[in-house]
Amino acid sequence: MKMKINIEELKFSRELIPIVVQDYKTKEVLMLAYANKEALRKTTETGYAHYWSRSRKRLWKKGETSGNYQKIVSIKVDCDEDAILYIVEQSGVACHKGEKSCFHNDLVK
Numbered sequence: 001m002k003m004k005i006n007i008e009e010l011k012f013s014r015e016l017i018p019i020v021v022q023d024y025k026t027k028e029v030l031m032l033a034y035a036n037k038e039a040l041r042k043t044t045e046t047g048y049a050h051y052w053s054r055s056r057k058r059l060w061k062k063g064e065t066s067g068n069y070q071k072i073v074s075i076k077v078d079c080d081e082d083a084i085l086y087i088v089e090q091s092g093v094a095c096h097k098g099e100k101s102c103f104h105n106d107l108v109k
Helices: 037-046
Strands: 017-023 029-035 050-053 059-061 071-076 083-089
Touching: 029 037, 029 050, 029 083, 037 050, 037 059, 037 071
Parallel strands: 017 083
Antiparallel strands: 017 029, 050 059, 071 083
16 A cells, blocks of 8 residues: 655654665666755755765765766655655766766675
């Protein structure tokens, strides 16, 4: 059963919630980031992905310096309300190291 979840109902950990980002065309997982309530509000208001940078301790819009923006196609909340999936139209690459996806490395045995 589908439900509409309000930002206030989400389960944040230390004021953040993990965001998995997926390309709407290829279904490839592009990245994992974190958002606070302000970032989620900005994302829903503007239609472009916003996150909370844990290293810079500030809000940021994906692509603000690289030009590799993420236009929101849809936003899904997981069944426990403690993680979010952004389905996006990615312009350029998602990874700050120049790769299409941040998940480009293999774990060795």
